[in-house]
Amino acid sequence: MAWSGDPVWLADVLRGAGLPVIEHDGWRERGHGDFLDIRGVLCHHTGGGGPNDWRIVQDGRPDLPGPLAQLVLERDGTYRVIAAGVGWHAGRGSWPGWPTDNANYHTIGIEAVSRGTPPWDWTPVQLDAYKRGCAALLRRIGRGAGDCVAHREYSSEGKIDPAGMDMNAFRRDVQALLDGKGEQMAFLEEKITNYHGEQVTVGTLLHYLDKHMGLTLDQLAGAGAARGANFPGWDFLGDRTTAEALGVIGAALKIPGFRDPATDDRA
Ligand SMILES: [Zn+2]
Structure with a gap:
């Protein structure tokens, strides 16, 4: 301008x-x-x-x-x-x-x-x-x-x-x-204080944020979710994500409100 x-x-x-x-x-x-x-x-x-x-x-x-x-x-x-x-x-x-x-x-x-x-x-x-x-x-x-x-x-x-x-x-x-x-x-390169009270650069913080967000996303949505694989699910959960698996378990235990999203008969 x-x-x-x-x-x-x-x-x-x-x-x-x-x-x-x-x-x-x-x-x-x-x-x-x-x-x-x-x-x-x-x-x-x-x-x-x-x-x-x-x-x-x-x-x-x-x-x-x-x-x-x-x-x-x-x-x-x-x-x-x-x-x-x-x-x-x-x-x-x-x-x-x-x-x-x-x-x-x-x-x-x-x-x-x-x-x-x-x-x-x-x-x-x-x-x-x-x-x-x-x-x-x-x-x-x-x-x-x-x-x-x-x-x-x-x-x-x-x-x-x-x-x-x-x-x-x-x-x-x-x-x-x-x-x-x-x-x-x-x-x-700017220094900030992290969760542990340590002085780190913003770049270092972003690196760890990315890494741990990625690991967390993988746990919830399946290996590779953090790399853009788009909620693949875990094979040991029947290719379900953690949330989907919870629904299946809750439905099997007949906990009110829980349902298996794959056999959802309300659709
Ligand atoms: Zn001059």
């Missing part, structure tokens, strides 16, 4: 993707005016690399008032939601499908905390969060991974950020997430 106007859903969408989020006071009101239609995500690095890089993104520099972008991605994978309004991050440049030299009003900017010089200081959790965050935002605005762009790819002003990242590989991973090969299954 396309989106026009400020992305007031930034925090919700990122949290919904399982990412840690810090909402900065006043983020919904912060920005240089309102977005037009949002067409993509522009990826940056801060060039600092420290825990206070967000301050410049939020407050700006002497030559450029903040906010400079909507989001800051910390090295531990946490997203800081800085602004819902327009930020000054794109500068001049172009990308297919985006208005030339006017991307600020059409793209969400992510400033990822990195020194930006070799040896690259990206952390695995940060890179993973970068891709998951981009995928979640693109899904929300109804765009594909082709609209997830490095500042250096867009810029006609010689930008180099985000440095040390292969954007084609990055986009492949983002598209895989959009295609449901990653993000939609991420919940399987």
Whole structure:
């Protein structure tokens, strides 16, 4: 679904993707005016690399008032939601499908905390969060991974950020997430407390649920019922299911209300 106007859903969408989020006071009101239609995500690095890089993104520099972008991605994978309004991050440049030299009003900017010089200081959790965050935002605005762009790819002003990242590989991973090969299954890794009070992943729980549901279904309806054989019954019960066998036994014992479903004369 396309989106026009400020992305007031930034925090919700990122949290919904399982990412840690810090909402900065006043983020919904912060920005240089309102977005037009949002067409993509522009990826940056801060060039600092420290825990206070967000301050410049939020407050700006002497030559450029903040906010400079909507989001800051910390090295531990946490997203800081800085602004819902327009930020000054794109500068001049172009990308297919985006208005030339006017991307600020059409793209969400992510400033990822990195020194930006070799040896690259990206952390695995940060890179993973970068891709998951981009995928979640693109899904929300109804765009594909082709609209997830490095500042250096867009810029006609010689930008180099985000440095040390292969954007084609990055986009492949983002598209895989959009295609449901990653993000939609991420919940399987979430930890929950099981019946015995142990911490297990949702995936482990589902595995045991499936196994034990299957065993239970087999006991009630015959071997293979759990594999879709559709209530075959047990041969030692005369190919009856447990319920059918109970009916037969009850009828033979003349228990009121019990009857053999195979010789049902009420039909
Ligand atoms: Zn940049």
